[in-house]
Amino acid sequence: MALIDTDGGFRVSRRVYFDPQVHRRELDAIFKRSWFFVGHVSEIADAGDYVTRPLGVDPVIVNRDRDGRVHVMLNACSHRGVKLCRAERGHTKAHRCSYHGWAYGLDGACRAVTYEKEVYGPDLDKSRFNLPSARVETLHGLIFATWDHHGPALAESLGDMTYYFDALFGKFDNGFEVMGSPVRTRIAANWKSETENLSGDGYHTMITHETALRFGLFPSPEDVAGYGDPTGPKFPGRTVQCGNGHTIRIQHLPISTDPPGFLGYPEELWPEIQSNLKPGQVDIMARTSVTHGSVFPNLSFLENFKTATDGPGSMCRYTRLTLKVPLDEATSEIWWWHLVPVDASEKWKERSQRAYLRTNGPGGMFELDDNENFLGMAEANRGPVGLDQFYDYVAGSHHPDAHGLEWPGHVQDADRSEHTLRGFLAEWSRRMELTAVAEPAGSAPSPLPGR
Amino acid sequence: MTKARWVHPATAGGPAPLSVHQELGLFYAYEAELLDEWRLDEWLGLVDEGFTYLVPVPLVTDQHPQVGYDPAALFMDETKDSISENWAARLTDDNIAVSWADRPAVRTRRFTSALRVRSMERPDTYLARLNVRVEMVRQGAQPGNMTGERFDIVRRVGESFIIMSRFVVLLDAIVDAPRPRTIV
Numbered sequence A: 001m002a003l004i005d006t007d008g009g010f011r012v013s014r015r016v017y018f019d020p021q022v023h024r025r026e027l028d029a030i031f032k033r034s035w036f037f038v039g040h041v042s043e044i045a046d047a048g049d050y051v052t053r054p055l056g057v058d059p060v061i062v063n064r065d066r067d068g069r070v071h072v073m074l075n076a077c078s079h080r081g082v083k084l085c086r087a088e089r090g091h092t093k094a095h096r097c098s099y100h101g102w103a104y105g106l107d108g109a110c111r112a113v114t115y116e117k118e119v120y121g122p123d124l125d126k127s128r129f130n131l132p133s134a135r136v137e138t139l140h141g142l143i144f145a146t147w148d149h150h151g152p153a154l155a156e157s158l159g160d161m162t163y164y165f166d167a168l169f170g171k172f173d174n175g176f177e178v179m180g181s182p183v184r185t186r187i188a189a190n191w192k193s194e195t196e197n198l199s200g201d202g203y204h205t206m207i208t209h210e211t212a213l214r215f216g217l218f219p220s221p222e223d224v225a226g227y228g229d230p231t232g233p234k235f236p237g238r239t240v241q242c243g244n245g246h247t248i249r250i251q252h253l254p255i256s257t258d259p260p261g262f263l264g265y266p267e268e269l270w271p272e273i274q275s276n277l278k279p280g281q282v283d284i285m286a287r288t289s290v291t292h293g294s295v296f297p298n299l300s301f302l303e304n305f306k307t308a309t310d311g312p313g314s315m316c317r318y319t320r321l322t323l324k325v326p327l328d329e330a331t332s333e334i335w336w337w338h339l340v341p342v343d344a345s346e347k348w349k350e351r352s353q354r355a356y357l358r359t360n361g362p363g364g365m366f367e368l369d370d371n372e373n374f375l376g377m378a379e380a381n382r383g384p385v386g387l388d389q390f391y392d393y394v395a396g397s398h399h400p401d402a403h404g405l406e407w408p409g410h411v412q413d414a415d416r417s418e419h420t421l422r423g424f425l426a427e428w429s430r431r432m433e434l435t436a437v438a439e440p441a442g443s444a445p446s447p448l449p450g451r
Numbered sequence B: 001m002t003k004a005r006w007v008h009p010a011t012a013g014g015p016a017p018l019s020v021h022q023e024l025g026l027f028y029a030y031e032a033e034l035l036d037e038w039r040l041d042e043w044l045g046l047v048d049e050g051f052t053y054l055v056p057v058p059l060v061t062d063q064h065p066q067v068g069y070d071p072a073a074l075f076m077d078e079t080k081d082s083i084s085e086n087w088a089a090r091l092t093d094d095n096i097a098v099s100w101a102d103r104p105a106v107r108t109r110r111f112t113s114a115l116r117v118r119s120m121e122r123p124d125t126y127l128a129r130l131n132v133r134v135e136m137v138r139q140g141a142q143p144g145n146m147t148g149e150r151f152d153i154v155r156r157v158g159e160s161f162i163i164m165s166r167f168v169v170l171l172d173a174i175v176d177a178p179r180p181r182t183i184v
Helices: A021-030 A116-120 A154-158 A162-170 A190-201 A210-214 A221-227 A267-276 A279-285 A347-357 A364-378 A421-433 B018-036 B040-048 B080-086
Strands: A011-013 A036-040 A049-055 A058-063 A068-074 A090-091 A110-112 A135-139 A143-146 A177-179 A181-186 A236-241 A244-250 A290-293 A299-306 A314-327 A333-343 A390-392 A410-412 B047-058 B067-079 B107-119 B124-135 B143-155 B158-168
Touching: A036 A049, A036 A058, A036 A177, A036 A244, A036 A314, A049 A314, A058 A143, A068 A110, A068 A135, A068 A143, A090 A162, A135 A154, A143 B158, A154 A162, A154 A181, A162 A236, A162 A290, A177 A390, A181 A364, A181 B047, A181 B107, A190 A244, A190 A290, A190 A314, A190 A333, A190 A364, A190 A421, A210 A364, A210 B018, A221 A244, A244 A421, A267 A279, A279 A290, A290 B047, A299 A347, A314 A347, A347 A364, A347 A421, A347 B067, A410 A421, B018 B040, B018 B107, B018 B143, B040 B047, B040 B080, B047 B080, B067 B080, B067 B158
Parallel strands: B047 B158
Antiparallel strands: A011 A390, A036 A143, A049 A058, A049 A090, A058 A068, A135 A143, A177 A333, A181 A333, A236 A244, A236 A410, A244 A290, A290 A299, A299 A314, A314 A333, B047 B067, B107 B124, B124 B143, B143 B158
16 A cells, blocks of 8 residues: 555555654654754854754754864764763863763864773774764754765755745844744654644644634734735735745735835844845745745744734734654654844844744644644544545645746645645655655646756 | 843742741642633732743753753743733633634643742732642543742732732753643
8 A cells, every 4th residue: 555645636644644664764764864953053152062952863962163163963972872961051172971981072073081091002093983973054043964974965955945045044134043942842743743734734724723813813904904005805825845845835914015014023124134135035025924834854944923912913023943853653852943033122032932932832822723633643543444544635736836936946826735745745755765756637747856 | 042031030038927828828729729620710810910921941951050941031921911812712602612722621730839938028029939730631641741830929919819920940841741831
């Protein structure tokens, strides 16, 4: 039985999510080889700063050396495998093991072996015991790493997603910084459930989040009418398969603004947003209601504009990153970062944090109801009959492609769609070395080939 | 990023009289009943108009002793108004049918201990510290919990108290409770 069946549709076996054998295969096929987000440069601003993170599913140290370079290495002593850094965040000159005292530099090189000559003789080659190190690249302050030293560079891997990343994270002169340490949560759900949702599922919003709609947390046309010319009641949205499993959904407020209005951001920062972006990127970020997506496999981003989070009439924007780390086929650890523009005022940063925490934060209203869906999927589909069922992902396959845009990738002119979910799953399938899948009949050609 | 924006309240004041400890112990038992029964509208009557509920992000650092949280980031940031408008309002007859995570409600029991009350400079105002464990059962699943220490500023009003602010330092490094959006 095929795990993904595109014969006349787009059906995905529930074994893809809840079969332990599929999960074990994912660890090798996907979580040893991809580029993974591990943190933001502002978390390790000074030489010697470190944080501990997962790289794929393996624990790593992310630190900055004396030359300012960022290193990512396995958080396990090369001698007996004891965890080296036991804190989540700290500052050090070296990493020393608590068992036999071996010590490693900030570049992961084995620098000292206790009683070296007595225990190992005069000819020990310590370089044999350097910590396994990952390949590291940064993009707009986001640190990515991979265990694959011979695969594509980050830019090549991101492909068309780079254009959207530049719009999201490259729009301020001095970039973003983290609003403190990430939150870690654990949920009894498969890692792909939320990742698919965040890849661009605009179909669920008005159902799952109906209370938020009732409470005015979604902007209404009336809320924003004073900021531009109304274009009608509909919030226009688009979804994009960027290739390689990366995706984005972009929804706009029903207004036109001239000059471009970046509602929710401090108005004094609007000119620099416009000057840092290409026209097509301005078109993405101006009058944005929400934009979210995923970098394959497990990083999701969300930039959201919300109203009434600080009382009637308030509005603000926030940027969130979440990383979904599979612990088993039905348990995931989620890491949550909140990013703010470095040059925003302290007052704005705190308002942005409140807007984030009350909606899309780990205890926010949106997450509360989203989690019911992800938990329910894991609870209802792990029996022998449930595992034999399929999920259907054909929604929106008849939607037209968007034309006349600068935006790269396969762009569709609608966002109540599973277009991006299919893009994510097609890459998952390719990486799992299953038969390549195609878009459902009637849709545009698959973006998969030509990677 | 290490800017200390939020820290737990402290006081140089001495221990409050035993009678205040006893009264506050009963107050917190009654408060737990309201929270465990999801009677948020009544619970809101126990807090000041300017009430704030802050929970910083749990964090394990290499410092000794551990503070246990990052003063530069919050996990929860609520006020009386936001809890009224975005928490309690979900439970009304009009909204409960689409408040998916609240129907069926997560069942909770709050266990409090180690209440220590110290006087603050302002008359009839106290810093109350106590340990809290919230056991939770979501639907038919196994229980989960959140554990932390409350730092409440409370003020005597007549025969009872009103909570001016609550700052909770979570023990959980990884929040795995079935309902993280909770008044601990």
